[in-house]
Amino acid sequence: MSEDLVGNVLVGQSGGPTAVINASLAGVISEALNHPDIEEIYGALNGVLGILNEDLIDLAAESQQTIRGLKFTPGAALGTCRYKLKKQADFDRVLEVFKAHNIRYFFYAGGNDSQDTADKISKLAQAQGYALRVIGIPKTIDNDLVITDHTPGYGSVIKYISTTIREIACDNAAMGQHDLVQIVEVMGRNAGWIAAGAALAKRRDHPHDPPHLIYLPEVAFSTEKFVADIQRVLKREKFCLIVVGEGLVDADGNYIAAADATDAFGHAQLGGAADYLQSLVEQNLPGIKCRTVKLGMAQRCAAHAGSKTDADEAFLAGQWAVKSAIRGETDKMVTLQRTETDHYAVETGLAPLSEIANGVKKLPREWINEDGVSMNHQFIRYATPLIQGETQVAFDHGLPAFAKLDKVAIDKQLPAYET
Amino acid sequence: MSEDLVGNVLVGQSGGPTAVINASLAGVISEALNHPDIEEIYGALNGVLGILNEDLIDLAAESQQTIRGLKFTPGAALGTCRYKLKKQADFDRVLEVFKAHNIRYFFYAGGNDSQDTADKISKLAQAQGYALRVIGIPKTIDNDLVITDHTPGYGSVIKYISTTIREIACDNAAMGQHDLVQIVEVMGRNAGWIAAGAALAKRRDHPHDPPHLIYLPEVAFSTEKFVADIQRVLKREKFCLIVVGEGLVDADGNYIAAADATDAFGHAQLGGAADYLQSLVEQNLPGIKCRTVKLGMAQRCAAHAGSKTDADEAFLAGQWAVKSAIRGETDKMVTLQRTETDHYAVETGLAPLSEIANGVKKLPREWINEDGVSMNHQFIRYATPLIQGETQVAFDHGLPAFAKLDKVAIDKQLPAYET
Numbered sequence A, B: 001m002s003e004d005l006v007g008n009v010l011v012g013q014s015g016g017p018t019a020v021i022n023a024s025l026a027g028v029i030s031e032a033l034n035h036p037d038i039e040e041i042y043g044a045l046n047g048v049l050g051i052l053n054e055d056l057i058d059l060a061a062e063s064q065q066t067i068r069g070l071k072f073t074p075g076a077a078l079g080t081c082r083y084k085l086k087k088q089a090d091f092d093r094v095l096e097v098f099k100a101h102n103i104r105y106f107f108y109a110g111g112n113d114s115q116d117t118a119d120k121i122s123k124l125a126q127a128q129g130y131a132l133r134v135i136g137i138p139k140t141i142d143n144d145l146v147i148t149d150h151t152p153g154y155g156s157v158i159k160y161i162s163t164t165i166r167e168i169a170c171d172n173a174a175m176g177q178h179d180l181v182q183i184v185e186v187m188g189r190n191a192g193w194i195a196a197g198a199a200l201a202k203r204r205d206h207p208h209d210p211p212h213l214i215y216l217p218e219v220a221f222s223t224e225k226f227v228a229d230i231q232r233v234l235k236r237e238k239f240c241l242i243v244v245g246e247g248l249v250d251a252d253g254n255y256i257a258a259a260d261a262t263d264a265f266g267h268a269q270l271g272g273a274a275d276y277l278q279s280l281v282e283q284n285l286p287g288i289k290c291r292t293v294k295l296g297m298a299q300r301c302a303a304h305a306g307s308k309t310d311a312d313e314a315f316l317a318g319q320w321a322v323k324s325a326i327r328g329e330t331d332k333m334v335t336l337q338r339t340e341t342d343h344y345a346v347e348t349g350l351a352p353l354s355e356i357a358n359g360v361k362k363l364p365r366e367w368i369n370e371d372g373v374s375m376n377h378q379f380i381r382y383a384t385p386l387i388q389g390e391t392q393v394a395f396d397h398g399l400p401a402f403a404k405l406d407k408v409a410i411d412k413q414l415p416a417y418e419t
Helices: A021-032 A047-052 A064-070 A088-100 A112-127 A154-174 A193-201 A223-236 A273-284 A296-301 A308-326 A353-357 A377-387 B021-032 B047-052 B064-070 B088-100 B112-127 B154-174 B193-201 B223-236 B273-284 B296-301 B308-326 B353-357 B377-387
Strands: A007-013 A038-044 A056-058 A103-110 A133-138 A180-186 A213-215 A239-245 A258-262 A268-270 A289-294 A332-338 A346-352 B007-013 B038-044 B056-058 B103-110 B133-138 B180-186 B213-215 B239-245 B258-262 B268-270 B289-294 B332-338 B346-352
Touching: A007 A021, A007 A047, A021 A038, A021 A064, A021 A103, A021 A308, A038 A047, A047 A088, A088 A103, A088 A112, A103 A112, A103 A308, A112 A133, A112 A353, A133 A308, A133 A353, A154 A180, A154 A193, A154 A239, A154 A296, A154 A308, A154 A377, A154 B296, A180 A193, A180 A273, A193 A213, A193 A239, A193 A377, A213 A223, A223 A239, A223 A273, A239 A273, A273 A289, A289 B296, A296 B154, A296 B289, A308 A332, A308 A346, A308 A377, A332 A353, A346 A353, B007 B021, B007 B047, B021 B038, B021 B064, B021 B103, B021 B308, B038 B047, B047 B088, B088 B103, B088 B112, B103 B112, B103 B308, B112 B133, B112 B353, B133 B308, B133 B353, B154 B180, B154 B193, B154 B239, B154 B296, B154 B308, B154 B377, B180 B193, B180 B273, B193 B213, B193 B239, B193 B377, B213 B223, B223 B239, B223 B273, B239 B273, B273 B289, B308 B332, B308 B346, B308 B377, B332 B353, B346 B353
Parallel strands: A007 A038, A007 A103, A103 A133, A133 A332, A180 A239, A180 A289, A213 A239, B007 B038, B007 B103, B103 B133, B133 B332, B180 B239, B180 B289, B213 B239
Antiparallel strands: A038 A056, A258 A268, A289 B289, A332 A346, B038 B056, B258 B268, B332 B346
16 A cells, blocks of 8 residues: 545546546545545546636535436536647646645546546656656547446447337338338547447347348448348348448548548538438438438437446546556556456456557447348347446426536636636 | 228328328227227238238237337338329229238328328228228328318427527537528428418517528519528528428429429429529528438438327327227218317317318418518417427337337238339
8 A cells, every 4th residue: 555645636528528427536536535635626628628728616515416416417517628738738737736735646538538637647746756647538439448348428328229220110110111222420530339239129030120230440332232231131131220430441441421621620521411411322222211310429428318327437536546546557548357257247447548549449340240241149249238227317398307507616826827 | 870891991191101101000009909800900011002902910919019119100101102102993992802812991191182092992991881990190391281170290390490590500600600591491392381380489579589581482582682581691690591492483483493303192292492502602691501411211200309289199190090980980081170279189079081182281371470481479379289209119228119010911812012
């Protein structure tokens, strides 16, 4: 055990929101209350931007009811950002703010870019001899962080998508007299984890259930095969339900439906995969009706259809971050490890931030069937436990009543900073 | 009271499926079991097409569990069609099938085209002196049937959309550092009922809550006003959440985003309103990010987020159809009438099929605020009761377990018919 470190907690949220990133926040807050070494619990508004701007709030001042409500509230209650700390002055400012507010525990929930940011902040503190413990909390619907078995946020997005696919299947099956191609576009920039998750909509031992075809970034797209795939399905079924990930690529690795814009991290901004496939159907399969659904941002915040397992694990990850830091751990991210038992169970673990920051977990090619458009039993066995249990969202007058933070501001100690 | 009429029931489903049309089917079946004058309970597969083809099934043979499950199962369990009875031979065939199977009670769930079909069948039976009682059951997410206060299916679609808007609002509010325009496209071919329903996502006394702008077919669209509307919102808010109905029209009454295809009833097939508005944002508001969500068919089958009030009323409408027919009523559609009390309550009523068939209920212009992009208190008071209560969808292994009919076929008595 390392020495006691007495001071304040700062927690921040980063990157794209999920249905359960607030559950991790609730886990951090409720666990932090248990430890006498922790004096104050602050939140940074809009991730590192809030640190640079010294926009901190007092999370201990929030009501218990609010903290409980966070567990099923989508979005990111503290606000998030995609701002990348670029220059040395930015990092210096972060440390200056930490010192001004005696921040000794820093918890940052995000994907690999965010874990990289946390890692750099931690290394700078060490270089300057400022005692600080930094623990990352995994968060991304994309499920693409290495080492951890899966990431909080993923179970909920695939539960929502699979639910939607089952419902659309009921609808489309009813319209039995037409050849209909229904295309549902889902997120997934670099990996097909989300699109693959739609495979859960198939009931066990019902191989003909939708989705009939899943197009993944892991499998090079070919128009000829796409047309043949649909023709094969429509010979057998009344309709063809297709799920496509937004990050579809051709044999040369080029995005099928790329826009020219890129985000602050230089990632290509995608969209339009369903529209593109629809145009292929219209050009190559005359007389076949084609309809599209683009779930867009609705999918990453669908708390009302979220996974209880996912929310529970997100909460646990927040708690574990605090427990680990109190134990003296730093420069690590919380991981979820599947235990080697017959029944699904997870244990929390830790992995170095630097390893998380530099890796991307690909959907294993051996989990995709040879046809390239369906998932095999290994994937189903992996993903099924992640969607178990239904969230208990509170309803008020017929709609979800989500928690909102009061956001009591902490007095600024420093001059303003120009980002 | 009219004379007893002993014979068999035939029930069919028509037009686009909804989250609750199967609840009406469950209402018909469970009520029909109560009446000794009713001998057999048959279902027609795929609406009038199933009648023409003599594809009838034995609904009394289905398990009680299945009938109970229908109440929260989306789609149309019997299958539906958009086939229009065109020639006299079609109508004669329908009556021939009815006679062959001693059908004396015919219940047809659908929108105004379907009620028109039911009316014509009934008139032909009368002309031929064949004793038949025909009662229509209202069904359409579009909420555009006249006389009835609202239609089963509407409450569920607007509950789902409002839930989704609240969730996207949490997500977009978290991304607080960007000017973001988020466009959510919803259904609604001729009337803005569905898009208007998104207004329920605003909490009481929170006028700044999303949706910030609602574009309806009732208000002629102007690009200049659209751009000004967004600029006004983004001065005040961090993001601008827009809901648009697919049937948006310009000042000349032309669809903003029409395709050239039409359906069997001659209706224009729409789509792309969100894409069109996104292109306007990109052209007129450089630097503003714009994202789209197109809920498509997902919205009309979202039983997992459906309204209990809606499902209960759909069931009630099915029961009332049977009770009315047993009482001797015919040529009528079941209506839902709001009672004149402080608390919301509905009574069932009846209206002539011919009046339903020829009317379209428009969203009252006086329920839209003068700004043309928001709904006033009259609409909120009207719509709020329709989304109360949450459905109790059964889950199995983390996903909704929807009911499926066994579909025990009734032996055909007639030669095949060429449709």
